[in-house]
Amino acid sequence: MLQAWDxxxxxxxxxxxxxxxxAIISYSPVDQPxxxxLPLIENGRNVEPYEILQDVQLSMEF
Known part of the structure; x- marks a missing residue:
């Protein structure tokens, strides 16, 4: 799951x-799932700053 820092x-x-x-359209706090x-969006960008964290995917290969 993609995460971001508010x-x-x-x-x-x-x-x-x-x-x-x-732009982030909807999010849920990690501690309150x-x-x-729904953050504010203007001109295709979030009004408040968010830092997207790198998405980590676990390999399910055996």
Whole structure:
């Protein structure tokens, strides 16, 4: 799962949806997975800053 750092609130979030321009459409805090937030987007970019963390994929090969 793709994760990002919410710079303003200083917390780690799980990215649920991203736009084609790279804006985060919806996210959920890691420590509160039941809550879904929809951040503000202007001109195809998030108003508040987020730092996308590198996506790590585990290999399931045996």
């Amino acid at each position: 710079v303003k609130r200083k917390r780690l979030v799980n990215v649920l949806r991203m736009s084609e321009t790279g 039941g809550l879904i937030f």
